[in-house]
Amino acid sequence: MLIKRPDDIRPSEITAPELYARRREFLKLAGLGAAGLTLARPGRLLAAESQLPGPFLKSPLSTMEALTPRKDATSYNNFYEFGTDKSDPAENAGVMKTRPWTVTVDGLVGKPRTFDIDEIIKLAPLEERIYRLRCVEAWSMVIPWVGFPLSALLKQVDPLGSAKYVEFTSLYDPKIMTRLPILHWPYTEGLRLDEAMHPLTLMAVGLYGDELPNQNGAPLRLVVPWKYGFKSAKSIVRIRLTDKQPHTAWNDAAPNEYGFYSNVNPKVDHPRWSQAKERRIGDFFKRPTLPFNGYADQVASLYAGMDLRANF
Ligand SMILES: Nc1nc2c(c(=O)[nH]1)N[C@H]1C(S)=C(S)[C@@H](COP(=O)(O)O)O[C@H]1N2
Ligand SMILES: [Mo]
Numbered sequence: 071m072l073i074k075r076p077d078d079i080r081p082s083e084i085t086a087p088e089l090y091a092r093r094r095e096f097l098k099l100a101g102l103g104a105a106g107l108t109l110a111r112p113g114r115l116l117a118a119e120s121q122l123p124g125p126f127l128k129s130p131l132s133t134m135e136a137l138t139p140r141k142d143a144t145s146y147n148n149f150y151e152f153g154t155d156k157s158d159p160a161e162n163a164g165v166m167k168t169r170p171w172t173v174t175v176d177g178l179v180g181k182p183r184t185f186d187i188d189e190i191i192k193l194a195p196l197e198e199r200i201y202r203l204r205c206v207e208a209w210s211m212v213i214p215w216v217g218f219p220l221s222a223l224l225k226q227v228d229p230l231g232s233a234k235y236v237e238f239t240s241l242y243d244p245k246i247m248t249r250l251p252i253l254h255w256p257y258t259e260g261l262r263l264d265e266a267m268h269p270l271t272l273m274a275v276g277l278y279g280d281e282l283p284n285q286n287g288a289p290l291r292l293v294v295p296w297k298y299g300f301k302s303a304k305s306i307v308r309i310r311l312t313d314k315q316p317h318t319a320w321n322d323a324a325p326n327e328y329g330f331y332s333n334v335n336p337k338v339d340h341p342r343w344s345q346a347k348e349r350r351i352g353d354f355f356k357r358p359t360l361p362f363n364g365y366a367d368q369v370a371s372l373y374a375g376m377d378l379r380a381n382f
Contacts, residue, residue: 120276120279120280120281121281122191122196122216122275122276122280122281123191123192123196124196126196126197126198126216126279127195127196127197127198128197128198129197129198129199129200131199131269131270132198132199132200132201132214133200133201133202133212133364134200135200135202135212136212137200137212137213137214137278138211138212138213138350138351138352139352140277140278142211142351142352143211143213143277143278143286143351144160144277144283144285144286145157145160145285146211146351147159147160147285147286148205148299148300149163149285149287149304150248150250150252150253150257151240151241151242151247151248151255151257151305152247152248152285153248154250154252159284159285160283160285163283163284163285164284165246166241166243166246166284166288166305168187168284168288168289168305169187169188169289170186170187171186171187171289171290171307172184172185172186172187172307173185173187173190173290173306173307173308173309174307174308174309175223175224175226175227175308175309175310175311176227176308176309176310176311177233177237177310177311177312178229178230178232178233178311178312178313179227179228179229179230179233179311180227180228180229180230181226181227181228182227183226183227185223185226187275187289187290190223190273190275190290191275193218193222193223193226194218194219194222194223195218196216196217196218196275196276197216197217197218198214198215198216198279199214199215199216199217199272199293200212200213200214200215201213201215201272201293201295202295202363202364203293203295203299203302204298204299204334204348204359204363205298205299205300206298206299206300206328206332206340206345208343208344208345208347208348208349208356208359209348209349209350209351210348210349210350210351210359210363211350211351212350213277213278214277214278214279215272215274215276215277215293216274216275216276216277216279216280217272217273217274217275217276217293218272218273218275219269219271219272219273220266220267220271220272220273220292221266221267221268221269221271223273223309224236224266224267224309224311227311229263229311230311232313233263233311233312233313234262234263234312234313234314235260235261235262235263235311235312235313235314235315235316236260236261236262236263236266236309236310236311236312236316237258237259237260237308237309237310237311237312237316237317238258238259238260238261238292238303238306238308238309239256239257239258239303239306239307239308239309239310240256240257240258240287240303240304240305240306240307241256241305241306241307242255242256242257252323253319253320253322253323254317254319254322254323256307257303257304257319258303258316258317258318258319259292259300259301259302259303259316259318259319260315260316260317260318260330261294261301262372263311264372265294265369265372268368268369268372269368270294270295270296270365270368270369271292271293271294272292272293272294272295273290273291273292273293274286274287274290274291274292274293275289275290284305286304287302287303287304287305287306288305289305290305290306291303291304291305291306292304292306295363295365296333296334296362296363296364296365296366296368296369297331297332297333297334297363298328298332298333298334300319300320300328300332301332315330318330320332326341327340327341327342329381329382330381331373331378331381331382332382333362333369333373333378333382334359334360334361334362334363335361335362335378335382336358336359336360336361337361337379338378338379338382345359346358346359347359
């Protein structure tokens with residue numbers, strides 16, 4: 071049960087009459103008429119602060135669960151480049167410049183290319199996708215992302231038959247980021263190519279109808295909803311297709327604690343704590359953690375025949 075505090079309600083959530091009229095005009099222009107069901111909530115449609123091209127398609131892949139308050143999703147973060155406390159990224163990430171920004175997509179591809187972020191944003195229609203995010207630290211949130219399937223970006227560069235994995239590299243700028251030797255910088259993550267091409271795998275450029283705040287990984291971050299949160303690399307500058315399993319920051323730092331696959335698995339405990347339950351941010355009581363974070367129907371077949379205890 072979510073009760074909004076006044077300071078959680080943003081101007082863009084309050085639909086002024088003139089904005090509402092403009093929205094109806096817009097729908098007419100877009101030929102969408104009464105198809106409002108497929109669009110994002112009215113109050114978000116014309117969010118003045120968002121530079122993202124809308125309207126956002128409402129994804130049928132969204133969970134119907136109550137959203138985590140925007141304030142929590144943007145102030146309780148993990149982004150170790152900006153500090154290890156949950157409040158550090160919101161306090162420190164503001165100095166990161168997210169324009170101009172380029173993302174190089176290369177490696178085992180037919181057409182390697184460096185994209186400008188504003189080009190990427192227009193590659194595919196943006197969708198609002200509400201996903202659960204389950205952190206390995208046993209807390210979770212429900213976040214309305216704005217983004218597009220990673221497959222739409224990968225198709226632009228023609229992956230070669232020899233490509234088996236995808237490596238994601240985050241920005242590392244020691245002038246503005248921590249030099250703490252907890253992880254090897256830059257932060258990297260990796261997926262198998264079939265995981266990367268799965269329709270649930272999202273490249274996010276926004277949340278709650280607006281552009282991503284820096285602390286959430288602006289201007290482009292990965293979201294893989296059936297894996298622990300740390301798989302979802304933030305502020306990505308490079309995506310490389312490879313034939314070998316990529317190194318990943320957490321696996322390199324503590325291989326016995328963080329595997330390459332990192333599928334949410336309530337039966338495989340972290341060496342230092344149980345993964346059977348999780349605390350939804352804002353809730354008092356813990357709830358059981360679901361296999362693959364509740365996305366088993368869609369993704370379990372990717373791992374048919376694999377021992378998910380050994381491949382944790
Ligand atoms: N570059 C980078 N990406 C990162 C991290 C990080 O420290 N650095 N933390 C990860 C972890 S542990 C989680 S749980 C999610 C948190 O995303 P959020 O802050 O948007 O909720 O980002 C992931 N992506
Ligand atoms: Mo995490």
